[in-house]
Amino acid sequence: MKTLIKDATILTVNEQSQVLDKGSVFIDGESILAVDETEQVLATCPSPDKTIDGRGKIVAPGFISTHNHLGYTFFRGLSEEVGLRSVTGMYFPMGTVATRAERQAVGSLTCAELLKSGVTTIVEMEEEADVFADFIEKIGIRAEVGVMIHDADVDLMARGTFRYDAGLRDTQLGQAIELAEQWHGKAGGRIRAMMTPNMTISSSPELLRACRSEADRRGLRLSMHLGWGPEEVGIIDDLHGVTPFEYARDHGLMAEDTIMAHCLYTNEADQAVLAHSRTCVAHCPLMNSVRGHIAPIQTYLANGNTVGLGIDNMFSDHFDVVRSALLMARVRADDPLAMMAHDALYLATMGGARSIGLDKQLGSIEPGKRADLMVLNARAFGLVPLLDPVASLVYHAHSKDVETVLVNGELVVDGSEVLRYDAGRLVGEAESASHEAWARFEHKYGARLAPQS
Numbered sequence: 050m051k052t053l054i055k056d057a058t059i060l061t062v063n064e065q066s067q068v069l070d071k072g073s074v075f076i077d078g079e080s081i082l083a084v085d086e087t088e089q090v091l092a093t094c095p096s097p098d099k100t101i102d103g104r105g106k107i108v109a110p111g112f113i114s115t116h117n118h119l120g121y122t123f124f125r126g127l128s129e130e131v132g133l134r135s136v137t138g139m140y141f142p143m144g145t146v147a148t149r150a151e152r153q154a155v156g157s158l159t160c161a162e163l164l165k166s167g168v169t170t171i172v173e174m175e176e177e178a179d180v181f182a183d184f185i186e187k188i189g190i191r192a193e194v195g196v197m198i199h200d201a202d203v204d205l206m207a208r209g210t211f212r213y214d215a216g217l218r219d220t221q222l223g224q225a226i227e228l229a230e231q232w233h234g235k236a237g238g239r240i241r242a243m244m245t246p247n248m249t250i251s252s253s254p255e256l257l258r259a260c261r262s263e264a265d266r267r268g269l270r271l272s273m274h275l276g277w278g279p280e281e282v283g284i285i286d287d288l289h290g291v292t293p294f295e296y297a298r299d300h301g302l303m304a305e306d307t308i309m310a311h312c313l314y315t316n317e318a319d320q321a322v323l324a325h326s327r328t329c330v331a332h333c334p335l336m337n338s339v340r341g342h343i344a345p346i347q348t349y350l351a352n353g354n355t356v357g358l359g360i361d362n363m364f365s366d367h368f369d370v371v372r373s374a375l376l377m378a379r380v381r382a383d384d385p386l387a388m389m390a391h392d393a394l395y396l397a398t399m400g401g402a403r404s405i406g407l408d409k410q411l412g413s414i415e416p417g418k419r420a421d422l423m424v425l426n427a428r429a430f431g432l433v434p435l436l437d438p439v440a441s442l443v444y445h446a447h448s449k450d451v452e453t454v455l456v457n458g459e460l461v462v463d464g465s466e467v468l469r470y471d472a473g474r475l476v477g478e479a480e481s482a483s484h485e486a487w488a489r490f491e492h493k494y495g496a497r498l499a500p501q502s
């Protein structure tokens with residue numbers, strides 16, 4: 050299939066941050082064959098099978114969200130107002146009551162929402178994440194998927210007691226390995242597996258070391274939450290006598306092939322561990338803001354760390370993530386020029402591509418790269434006049450403005466609708482699954498927040 054997107058405003062995010070005012074993209078199969086001024090593309094490319102009229106449209110690389118929990122839409126509207134109590138009081142306990150079918154229903158809706166928001170790649174880590182693999186394959190998004198595992202007793206952990214269990218560890222590792230064996234490299238390479246221990250407090254040293262050795266043996270990348278809250282520092286100090294960053298480093302998790310989500314609370318020593326190991330950071334500015342704090346990503350970038358952006362969970366409009374990366378960097382620096390629109394767009398695209406080791410294949414609109422991109426209506430409410438397209442996209446665009454999305458050269462969103470699933474059905478199934486899971490949660494824990502003691 051040869052597709053031409055003709056006469057559009059194209060944000061290439063190439064090394065020169067080139068913007069073409071009247072450009073065209075020619076897609077041959079899975080890849081971009083040419084991107085240039087329209088006349089140049091028409092002169093050098095063969096006849097297309099399909100032409101998308103790009104007049105009045107912005108074409109941008111698809112967003113790469115480097116930290117997601119699709120099924121955590123369970124907590125939409127609830128966990129935003131309980132601070133970090135959501136971690137041990139909601140997230141882990143829900144894992145003990147939600148069924149696989151309920152998680153699948155809720156996560157499928159989220160996945161469709163993200164695709165509709167111009168997100169073409171997700172890094173998805175979650176309990177029983179294997180339950181999403183079929184849906185990911187069919188809806189057409191690109192994904193790095195890991196079963197998020199722990200070996201701490203979850204109900205004890207909610208009460209502040211930490212006990213690690215070898216049987217649980219073996220079971221959970223088995224699930225993660227099974228996902229890798231079944232799905233790594235599948236869907237034409239669009240799905241790749243990762244090893245994803247949840248966080249330091251829920252992981253024994255044995256679990257972290259096993260994740261590292263399985264990742265090395267199978268050629269997988271890793272991801273984990275790190276530096277997500279002050280509690281983590283106290284608990285890891287009590288349990289192991291080191292900081293969370295030292296703990297992760299000592300058991301093989303700080304490395305260039307690893308994405309650490311949040312890195313929200315760090316001191317200079319932690320930042321040195323990050324810098325020395327060249328570990329990638331998944332910055333989740335929207336979720337950080339909900340928690341009342343923002344990660345010092347300007348420091349990480351200055352130190353040479355790769356930073357990508359993640360939506361984390363509950364939210365569905367990835368433009369809010371890109372925007373909040375810029376806005377929160379300015380608030381943190383108390384400087385209205387601390388981060389510019391093209392920096393935020395870079396983090397959301399190339400920063401993500403580098404974080405997953407696919408910067409030669411993804412993250413920008415350049416010849417030879419995979420055709421993962423979005424087309425926005427530049428004449429929508431809120432985007433006129435289009436004087437600086439990068440600034441307009443970063444400050445003013447929303448999910449609603451995305452009309453068309455291609456992943457691997459295939460049309461997956463068109464006319465602002467996901468093509469392969471019925472939106473009404475996804476909404477209905479997610480709604481009833483959430484109500485059923487919460488009814489069971491309340492029956493077990495007596496409230497929508499598990500008691501602390």
Ligand SMILES: [Zn+2]
Pocket residue numbers: 116117118274310361
């Ligand atoms: Zn997370």
